[in-house]
Amino acid sequence: MIPEPSNAAPSSPGSSSPGSSSSGRSDSTSSTSSAPDPSAGTPSGTAPWGVEPAADAPDADADADAVASLDDLPERTTFVLSLLPGEDGRRTTTAELARLLRQRSVIAAVADGDDLGTPGATVAILATTDDGRVLLDADGRPVPGQQVEHLVPGLAHLTGCRVVVDDTVVVAPDGTESEPDEDALAARTATTLVLWRASVSSPMIVRAIAHGAGMPVEHATLDGWTVVALPAGTTVDAGALAAGAVGSGERPVVALTRAGETRSVSWHHREKRREVTVELVVGPPTEVVLRDGAVGSVSARLAAKLGDGSMREVPTTTHLDEATLARLRALPLDRATLLTEAAEALGLPAGLAETVELAGAAARAAGEEPHGRAPVRWLGLPDAAMLEPDPSAGGMVARGLVDTVLEEPRGDGRYARFRRWLWHRPGTLVAVSVAEVLVGLGFAAWALAGGTLLGQGWLVWVAAALWLVDGLPDLASGVALLKRRRR
Numbered sequence: 066m067i068p069e070p071s072n073a074a075p076s077s078p079g080s081s082s083p084g085s086s087s088s089g090r091s092d093s094t095s096s097t098s099s100a101p102d103p104s105a106g107t108p109s110g111t112a113p114w115g116v117e118p119a120a121d122a123p124d125a126d127a128d129a130d131a132v133a134s135l136d137d138l139p140e141r142t143t144f145v146l147s148l149l150p151g152e153d154g155r156r157t158t159t160a161e162l163a164r165l166l167r168q169r170s171v172i173a174a175v176a177d178g179d180d181l182g183t184p185g186a187t188v189a190i191l192a193t194t195d196d197g198r199v200l201l202d203a204d205g206r207p208v209p210g211q212q213v214e215h216l217v218p219g220l221a222h223l224t225g226c227r228v229v230v231d232d233t234v235v236v237a238p239d240g241t242e243s244e245p246d247e248d249a250l251a252a253r254t255a256t257t258l259v260l261w262r263a264s265v266s267s268p269m270i271v272r273a274i275a276h277g278a279g280m281p282v283e284h285a286t287l288d289g290w291t292v293v294a295l296p297a298g299t300t301v302d303a304g305a306l307a308a309g310a311v312g313s314g315e316r317p318v319v320a321l322t323r324a325g326e327t328r329s330v331s332w333h334h335r336e337k338r339r340e341v342t343v344e345l346v347v348g349p350p351t352e353v354v355l356r357d358g359a360v361g362s363v364s365a366r367l368a369a370k371l372g373d374g375s376m377r378e379v380p381t382t383t384h385l386d387e388a389t390l391a392r393l394r395a396l397p398l399d400r401a402t403l404l405t406e407a408a409e410a411l412g413l414p415a416g417l418a419e420t421v422e423l424a425g426a427a428a429r430a431a432g433e434e435p436h437g438r439a440p441v442r443w444l445g446l447p448d449a450a451m452l453e454p455d456p457s458a459g460g461m462v463a464r465g466l467v468d469t470v471l472e473e474p475r476g477d478g479r480y481a482r483f484r485r486w487l488w489h490r491p492g493t494l495v496a497v498s499v500a501e502v503l504v505g506l507g508f509a510a511w512a513l514a515g516g517t518l519l520g521q522g523w524l525v526w527v528a529a530a531l532w533l534v535d536g537l538p539d540l541a542s543g544v545a546l547l548k549r550r551r552r
Contacts, residue, residue: 142195143371144213147178148187148226151238157187157224159352165223166191166354170201170210172364173354174372179429180349182252182298182324187226190351190371202355205362253298254428255324256443258421260292260413261306261317268468269461270309274301275454276461283442285449288414294444297428307333308340317384319411321404321418323425325349327374328400330407334384341382343393345407347400348374420445471545487539491550495543501536505529 150156159175166173171191178186191213192200198209199216213230218240221228228236235243259274274293275282278301283294295301300322307318317334326349334341351372359365375398379390392410396403404418424443442451455461474484487494508529518524 143190143192145231146189146191146217146220147183147229147232148189148220148224149229149235150185151225151227153225155225156185157226159187162187162189162224163352163354165220167356170203170356171216171354172200172202172207172368172371174351174368175354176349176351176372178325179254180325181327182255182429184253189354192367192371200367202359202362202364205359205364207364207367252300252324254425254431255300255322256297256421256425256428257295257300257320257322258292258417258444259295259301259303259306259318259320260290260417261319262290268472270306271452272455272461272464272468275452276458277301279454281441281451281453283444283449283451285444285446287417287446290414292414292417292444292446294420294424294442294449296441297424297431303331304333304340304342307335319413321408321413321421323404323421325425325429326400328403330404330411332385332411334382336382336384341380341384342378343380343382343385344376344378345393345396345398345403346374346376347398347403349400471542471549487543488546491543491546494539495547498536498540498543501532502540505532505536508532 148157148162159177163173163175166175166189173189173191176188176190178184178188181188192207193213194200194209197212197214199211199213200207201210202208217228217230217236221236221238222240225238227238229245230236232245235245237243261270271282271284271291271293274295278296278299280296280299282296285292293301301320303318303320317332319333320329320331322329327347329344329346331345332343351374353365353368353372355365355368377394377398379393381390385393389410389412393407396406396410404421408418409415420443427443442449455464473488474481487497506529508525512522512525512529515522516525518528
């Protein structure tokens with residue numbers, strides 16, 4: 066069944082994350098082949114919309130439901146319809162889709178999937194009332210029309226395409242429904258760079274990203290930042306990373322993404338127990354679908370809102386100074402400059418934003434070729450390396466622990482500098498670790514003999530455990546570093 070609408074704020078093509086089926090620009094070219102003839106008949110289960118172009122035109126009785134301004138609109142939601150090529154491989158262009166919707170007075174915006182990293186798709190963004198009725202234009206005023214579940218089968222029949230509704234259900238040209246194929250909806254040309262600067266080394270995080278992606282990832286260290294370049298079409302939940310081990314450091318997790326003509330920057334941190342997210346998005350160009358004569362009307366303003374993919378979310382946080390917050394809040398939402406200016410405002414290493422732009426352009430160009438493949442390595446840093454995914458979660462954890470033990474500690478804190486000093490002197494690290502272990506064993510022996518701290522025996526066991534837990538890994542690290550440097 067077509068999903069029930071939720072009373073959420075209207076979404077837009079640009080506010081979707083990579084992997085979404087939302088899309089972007091108007092297509093000025095038209096295909097030489099035409100859409101299926103509506104007079105050919107209606108498949109079982111489709112509504113009259115799929116047969117008579119005039120069936121959705123607002124009638125005089127609709128005036129009672131019309132509204133005079135956007136503020137008067139009933140609470141509404143937004144449906145994103147993604148049209149995927151049918152069995153014959155033919156694609157519906159944005160111009161064809163706009164014409165079909167305009168003939169039926171549907172208020173919408175249409176977009177080209179290439180502009181959101183989903184080559185081959187064509188997207189319509191339309192508004193509905195909270196009970197799922199599509200908003201139509203009646204002399205410049207939005208009025209409720211038919212249910213969206215009646216519109217979709219007819220649209221699939223007319224275009225010969227599979228229509229994906231909000232990434233939840235696929236309606237075929239014959240009216241049958243199925244589950245969506247995630248691979249078909251993925252933003253295959255989306256290029257994402259994830260980076261963080263933590264006070265502890267984090268090879269385990271890089272391994273976890275590679276394991277989650279199921280393919281090799283390119284990574285490097287630049288000016289104290291860990292930088293991970295994801296393969297085209299792959300994304301990662303940067304907010305989840307910030308909420309985990311990475312977020313325990315003094316720096317945030319940042320993601321820069323280009324998907325077609327969409328640009329997005331997200332910054333994630335934690336403030337006490339609260340997640341803090343800064344997000345800037347510029348969507349691709351879209352074509353507003355509106356009947357002739359409705360320019361400047363309430364319907365026109367609604368259609369413009371549907372096609373506006375820009376988003377800015379900059380909450381107040383102690384992790385960013387007032388000057389940075391002010392700059393982010395005033396930063397122009399321009400796709401040509403967003404990544405570069407946001408990266409500069411957030412203090413990221415120079416050149417990374419330009420690298421994402423170039424890689425995104427190469428991925429898009431490859432996506433437009435029948436057998437094109439996006440570059441696997443695109444980071445372009447001298448010490449960049451490829452990390453193969455581990456075959457199992459257990460192997461990922463084991464190798465990550467070994468990497469953590471052997472990698473040079475990073476960070477500017479006093480403890481981080483002390484750990485780095487020991488790392489360069491493995492003999493001293495072994496001596497200090499042996500001393501810690503001996504202290505821990507001493508506490509354990511005292512606990513066995515009935516000793517107490519502050520009158521409590523369990524406190525002695527806690528002290529023993531703390532010394533041993535800190536000393537044993539350092540001892541293993543020191544021994545491993547000594548062996549490695551003697552080779």
